[in-house]
Amino acid sequence: MRKAILAAAPLILLTACDDGRSSRTSIREDDSKPLRAISQLQCPDHQGALTRVRTAADGLSCDYAGPKGAEVTLRLIKLSAGDKPEDTLAPMEKELNALMPGLAAKLAAGDAAARQQAAEADRKAADADRKAAEADRQAAEAERRADAESSGQGRKNDNVKVDMPGVHVKTKGDSARVNLPGLHVDANDKGAHIDIGGMHINADGKKGSGSANVQINSDHEDVTVRAQNDAAEVRSTRHGTGLRATYVLKDDSAPEGGWKMVGYEAWGPPTGPVVAAVVKSHDRHDDRIFRAAKALVKNNVGG
Secondary structure: HHHHHHHHHHHHHOOOOOOOOOOOOOOOOOOOOOOOOOOOOOOOOOOOEEEEEEEEOOOHHHHHHEEOOOOEEEEEEEOOOOOOOHHHHHHHHHHHHHHHOHHHHHHEEEEEHHHHHHHHHHHHHHHHHHHHHHHHHHHHHHHHHHHHOOOOOOOOOEEEEEOOOOOOEEEOOOEEEEEEEEEEEEEEEEEEEEEEEOOOEEEEEOOOOOEEEEEOOOOOEEEEEEOOEEEEEEEEEOOOEEEEEEEEEEEEEOOOOOOOEEEEEEOOOOOOEEEEEEEEEEOOOOHHHHHHHHHHHHHOOOO
């Protein structure tokens, strides 16, 4: 278990929500570039895998069709007095969750299971801490005895401690602490807390539960993931000028003909308006739809 925890730490950054249980990858954008305020949408006939099928007369929306019945609606959302770009997100999320009525219950069940298991893990951790001092004493005594018996024979010891300039590693059972230049890992059977440069990751993955909660915070982007078995919610907000937000819901067990992946890509300058591409797909693995939707948004507001 300890080896698995240590090996998994860097992979959290690479596997990002491809299997519905980790976080979704994203290409680093230059978030320092200002976003444009526009009054009407530019809706090309084609964008990647998408084909335009309708444009509203007022220039505030246009609809696209994609492979396997996918749909994308590009919207220009104007702000009311006193509103912020972020205020446009909650109504879209409510709309998208309504398309997957069983998803909220699945994620809530995963949250409840995670809380229950976390409480149990906390109790076990407290008990382990009480025994740690005695275990260290016994390990030290065993090491002295083994050295006295034979300096040439290896010893079986599940605990490892390494202290060198700039390198500190301590493992015990299912727990591990690693301190290296630019990297810190604190992992146990409850999950992992990882610091890599300016990036902070909290991963709460419960063995055998089919659920995982992940938070990734960096200087450029904040990502949160809630996952339960074959369902997941991913939310990403990039730092910088204005709003750059992504929201994805996935459910492999959606009824036949139902949506298996829905979400939005929403960008806008600090004073609005917001350009949002609302995505609906029957295939949760077809990331071409989201890439094309993001391109539509970027083509309108820049960035």
